[in-house]
Amino acid sequence: MIRAGTRITLFFAALNPEKTPRGIILCLWLTELILHIHLENRFYLGELWEMVKARDSRGVRLESITVICTQQLVPPKEVSKLRQHVSRVEYKLEDEYLSSRNGMLPFLTFRDFEDEE
Numbered sequence: 001m002i003r004a005g006t007r008i009t010l011f012f013a014a015l016n017p018e019k020t021p022r023g024i025i026l027c028l029w030l031t032e033l034i035l036h037i038h039l040e041n042r043f044y045l046g047e048l049w050e051m052v053k054a055r056d057s058r059g060v061r062l063e064s065i066t067v068i069c070t071q072q073l074v075p076p077k078e079v080s081k082l083r084q085h086v087s088r089v090e091y092k093l094e095d096e097y098l099s100s101r102n103g104m105l106p107f108l109t110f111r112d113f114e115d116e117e
Contacts, residue, residue, distance in 0.1 A: 001088055012047040018054040025055065031063040036077075045078055049085075056085040066090040 013019040014026055035048075052062055065086050072093065075092050079091045 008037060008044050009047050012044065012051045015045075016051040016054045017058055017060075018050070023058075025058060025060055028060060030060075031064075034066045036070065037067060037069045045074065049082065052082055052085040062086045064088045064090070066092065066095055068092050070094045106108070 015030070017023045017025045020026060028031075048065075052065070055062065063086070065082055065088075067074060067090070069091075074091075076091045079089060082089045
């Protein structure tokens with residue numbers, strides 16, 4: 001069984017050109033990530049940081065990352081550090097995000113990566 005955290009780590013590794021064979025940049029046209037964090041952990045901010053930094057250093061900077069938390073699970077100060085390598089970084093609590101999007105969450109969230117028992 002693979003835990004959700006392992007899958008998230010693999011997702012970020014696949015997007016990180018420093019961790020792909022021969023430094024291949026996958027999803028070259030990826031410009032925006034919306035991350036829905038609901039697990040009570042510190043998230044995988046290190047892997048996210050490494051990925052955005054590596055993509056930026058190769059000229060494929062993400063335009064936008066939005067971090068949505070069910071609670072304040074990730075410190076906003078840590079999320080704001082991503083601004084060094086991403087053009088726009090937003091941090092929102094789930095209720096605030098839902099009210100701005102008519103109650104709709106993004107189609108794909110990390111909740112979708114959980115294993116069913």
